[in-house]
Amino acid sequence: xxxxLILVSNDDGIDSKGIAALIEVAQKFGxxxxxxxxxxxxxxxxxxxxxxxxxxxxxxxxxATKAYMCSGTPVDCVKIALSKVLDRKPDLCISxxxxxxxxxxxxxxxxxxxxxxxxxxxxxxxxxxxLLNFAANANMDTAKFVVEKIIAETLQKGISDTNLLNVxxxxxxxxxxKGFKICRQAKGNWREEFDQRTDPFKRDYYWLTGxxxxxxxxxxxxxxxxxxxxxxxVPVSYNLTAKKSVQSLQKSWTLNSSTVV
Amino acid sequence: xxxxLILVSNDDGIDSKGIAALIEVAQKFGxxxxxxxxxxxxxxxxxxxxxxxxxxxxxxxxxATKAYMCSGTPVDCVKIALSKVLDRKPDLCISxxxxxxxxxxxxxxxxxxxxxxxxxxxxxxxxxxxLLNFAANANMDTAKFVVEKIIAETLQKGISDTNLLNVxxxxxxxxxxKGFKICRQAKGNWREEFDQRTDPFKRDYYWLTGxxxxxxxxxxxxxxxxxxxxxxxVPVSYNLTAKKSVQSLQKSWTLNSSTVV
Numbered sequence: 001x002x003x004x005l006i007l008v009s010n011d012d013g014i015d016s017k018g019i020a021a022l023i024e025v026a027q028k029f030g031x032x033x034x035x036x037x038x039x040x041x042x043x044x045x046x047x048x049x050x051x052x053x054x055x056x057x058x059x060x061x062x063x064a065t066k067a068y069m070c071s072g073t074p075v076d077c078v079k080i081a082l083s084k085v086l087d088r089k090p091d092l093c094i095s096x097x098x099x100x101x102x103x104x105x106x107x108x109x110x111x112x113x114x115x116x117x118x119x120x121x122x123x124x125x126x127x128x129x130x131l132l133n134f135a136a137n138a139n140m141d142t143a144k145f146v147v148e149k150i151i152a153e154t155l156q157k158g159i160s161d162t163n164l165l166n167v168x169x170x171x172x173x174x175x176x177x178k179g180f181k182i183c184r185q186a187k188g189n190w191r192e193e194f195d196q197r198t199d200p201f202k203r204d205y206y207w208l209t210g211x212x213x214x215x216x217x218x219x220x221x222x223x224x225x226x227x228x229x230x231x232x233x234v235p236v237s238y239n240l241t242a243k244k245s246v247q248s249l250q251k252s253w254t255l256n257s258s259t260v261v
Numbered sequence: 262x263x264x265x266l267i268l269v270s271n272d273d274g275i276d277s278k279g280i281a282a283l284i285e286v287a288q289k290f291g292x293x294x295x296x297x298x299x300x301x302x303x304x305x306x307x308x309x310x311x312x313x314x315x316x317x318x319x320x321x322x323x324x325a326t327k328a329y330m331c332s333g334t335p336v337d338c339v340k341i342a343l344s345k346v347l348d349r350k351p352d353l354c355i356s357x358x359x360x361x362x363x364x365x366x367x368x369x370x371x372x373x374x375x376x377x378x379x380x381x382x383x384x385x386x387x388x389x390x391x392l393l394n395f396a397a398n399a400n401m402d403t404a405k406f407v408v409e410k411i412i413a414e415t416l417q418k419g420i421s422d423t424n425l426l427n428v429x430x431x432x433x434x435x436x437x438x439k440g441f442k443i444c445r446q447a448k449g450n451w452r453e454e455f456d457q458r459t460d461p462f463k464r465d466y467y468w469l470t471g472x473x474x475x476x477x478x479x480x481x482x483x484x485x486x487x488x489x490x491x492x493x494x495v496p497v498s499y500n501l502t503a504k505k506s507v508q509s510l511q512k513s514w515t516l517n518s519s520t521v522v
Binding site: 040042043044045046047048049050051053054055056072075076079080082083084105107108109114117121122149150153157159160161162164166179180181182183184185187189192193194196197203204205206207208210231233234235236237238239240241242243244245246248249250252253254255256257 | 301303304305306307308309310311312314315316317333334336337340341343344345366368369370375378382383410411414418420421422423425427440441442443444445446448450453454455457458464465466467468469471492494495496497498499500501502503504505506507509510511513514515516517518
């Protein structure tokens with residue numbers, strides 16, 4: 001029997017410390033193939049490259065592990081991996097370790113989670129991992145500890161009722177971890193604060209900045225878990241239908257009939 | 262009392278025929294402000310611009326309607342509109358009319374839907390409109406008819422249990438429309454078919470192409486509705502938690518406790 005085939009990607013780029021940590025752990029479980037962006041792709045969400053072509057280049061950065069960098073987005077990486085690089089469907093796709101949180105509404109903007117979601121859409125068990133430390137040289141010891149536990153559990157038990165997990169890891173030492181919380185996405189959003197500047201030709205330009213607004217009061221969400229030094233595990237769906245709303249709109253709206261006018 | 266303030270954006274760019282149609286209809290209902298991408302942004306999903314700055318330029322393409330083009334993504338457009346352009350929170354955000362379908366899994370890749378979702382995250386009733394015709398010169402008569410009916414219903418009744426709709430419009434004449442279906446996102450995905458070519462320097466490059474695979478058997482989904490000449494209306498959530506899976510994983514996994522080891 002083949003060892004599990006594990007596809008690894010990320011959004012911080014193939015040179016990041018986070019993906020090296022992920023590869024190191026994944027190698028304990030199976031045959032690892034890496035396809036990751038050549039450049040930083042944070043905030044790219046589920047973008048795909050439609051107006052330029054893509055390059056795919058083999059690199060020799062991870063010993064015997066086959067690894068490629070792709071000129072496109074995280075989702076492009078997964079698509080080209082599944083279509084052109086791998087000779088069979090992987091047993092698992094893991095993405096990250098992202099340098100920075102993808103908890104709460106960040107899941108929507110995240111290239112790390114989009115790479116995992118793309119594999120999930122294709123029917124593969126997939127996990128995005130993020131560490132709450134933006135630094136390029138972040139210590140990955142706790143992340144590696146967590147990744148190993150979660151890969152083991154996933155390969156053994158699967159992911160029931162979905163095939164996609166958003167795992168966020170508090171930026172603390174292993175002995176400060178309180179445990180793991182399987183929970184929901186916290187309610188929150190980003191309050192924009194555009195930094196307006198003037199260029200040497202007197203024209204305005206803007207840098208997108210902002211701060212996260214936590215709008216939740218529950219203790220069953222990912223932000224709460226992370227604030228209390230738990231690893232948060234949020235099962236994620238790519239069926240975006242607001243199910244309750246289907247029924248309530250069918251009752252309240254008149255535009256749900258076979259009469260056009 | 263102020264007339265409703267309506268923010269308009271899209272992903273095909275401010276020069277597209279689809280956004281002109283949307284603006285024309287929106288003007289019947291309230292004060293319209295347009296902030297749309299300067300260039301084509303299809304497939305950009307919920308991407309935000311983090312590594313370059315943004316430009317915002319007023320344009321005079323829509324008569325007395327205030328309109329701006331932004332150098333960034335659809336989501337950047339909505340963020341800068343809410344933060345720097347509008348002096349109050351809009352009553353409605355509409356995005357499109359997209360040239361091409363955003364039904365089923367396309368909702369994940371769509372810049373049109375991401376613009377609407379960004380406004381919804383900020384608490385604004387929002388609708389993405391898409392016409393099943395990719396042509397730049399697509400006839401917008403049916404789209405305008407549908408947009409008018411749906412804006413009227415939304416302003417009158419709101420959108421219960423969510424604040425975001427994905428509306429897709431079949432590419433038929435008005436008298437061929439069967440009606441409107443409030444329904445769910447169909448199950449389906451894209452099968453990639455990378456077009457591999459060799460450049461003049463003997464290096465490979467790839468164009469991302471693919472075909473849509475319909476994997477659903479129900480008659481209560483958007484693809485079914487569109488195939489039967491109904492307008493599909495899917496209420497959308499940006500809480501991606503797979504709720505059923507939270508409970509099932511809490512039962513089946515051991516990694517949900519206060520013990521780390």
